[in-house]
Amino acid sequence: DTAVSQTPKYLVTQMGNDKSIKCEQNLGHDTMYWYKQDSKKFLKIMFSYNNKELIINETVPNRFSPKSPDKAHLNLHINSLELGDSAVYFCASSRGRENQPQHFGDGTRLSIL
Amino acid sequence: AQSVSQHNHHVILSEAASLELGCNYSYGGTVNLFWYVQYPGQHLQLLLKYFSGDPLVKGIKGFEAEFIKSKFSFNLRKPSVQWSDTAEYFCAVKGGGGADGLTFGKGTHLIIQP
Numbered sequence: 001d002t003a004v005s006q007t008p009k010y011l012v013t014q015m016g017n018d019k020s021i022k023c024e025q026n027l028g029h030d031t032m033y034w035y036k037q038d039s040k041k042f043l044k045i046m047f048s049y050n051n052k053e054l055i056i057n058e059t060v061p062n063r064f065s066p067k068s069p070d071k072a073h074l075n076l077h078i079n080s081l082e083l084g085d086s087a088v089y090f091c092a093s094s095r096g097r098e099n100q101p102q103h104f105g106d107g108t109r110l111s112i113l
Numbered sequence: 114a115q116s117v118s119q120h121n122h123h124v125i126l127s128e129a130a131s132l133e134l135g136c137n138y139s140y141g142g143t144v145n146l147f148w149y150v151q152y153p154g155q156h157l158q159l160l161l162k163y164f165s166g167d168p169l170v171k172g173i174k175g176f177e178a179e180f181i182k183s184k185f186s187f188n189l190r191k192p193s194v195q196w197s198d199t200a201e202y203f204c205a206v207k208g209g210g211g212a213d214g215l216t217f218g219k220g221t222h223l224i225i226q227p
Contacts, residue, residue, distance in 0.1 A: 004156075033214045041151075041201055041222075045214030090156065092214075099145060099164045102215060104157040 004105035006091050012111045021076045021108045023091030032074035033092040086112045115140035119218035134189040134221050136204030145207040146187040152200045199225045
């Protein structure tokens with residue numbers, strides 16, 4: 001069973017479109033995260049959610065919005081996609097915010113044409 | 114703000130060689146430290162973690178890391194590498210008591226030559 005699953009695995013779309021990436025975890029964790037990995041493999045935290053509340057919001061454009069219908073899901077919505085949004089997006093989860101490792105999904109490779 | 118510095122961006126070793134990847138962090142408080150590995154085309158997997166206690170931590174696949182508080186370092190080691198260790202290695206830090214996600218270093222691309 002996949003612990004943290006993301007869909008789709010690949011997403012190719014045009015500039016200006018709106019797209020969503022879904023993430024689900026079956027580990028019973030209460031904190032979920034979104035990371036962006038750029039072309040140089042640099043990983044940066046974008047959002048984290050704890051008990052359905054946004055607890056951090058790094059300096060990402062407001063075109064990106066996380067939505068969590070329940071604590072097992074944290075979806076990422078992106079409006080008006082731009083070329084610079086091309087990256088691999090990783091979802092992760094952890095049990096609580098302290099002293100717990102994060103478990104990562106397989107990533108979604110987003111390519112903007 | 115916390116930051117993580119990995120000194121070697123690319124490392125090439127032969128099989129059976131010993132490995133040490135450097136990691137330094139800057140954070141004034143209690144930290145949780147991690148090493149993650151990313152095999153080609155795959156997600157990040159946890160190699161090992163340090164929260165407290167024995168500063169020498171052992172992880173999966175024969176890896177270990179030593180937390181040296183005075184040097185703000187958490188170097189990753191393996192006595193004898195294998196071809197299958199070819200991957201990207203990331204050091205990460207999470208500040209204690211805060212709401213932040215992980216802060217990652219820029220990664221070290223390790224290539225093991227048969």
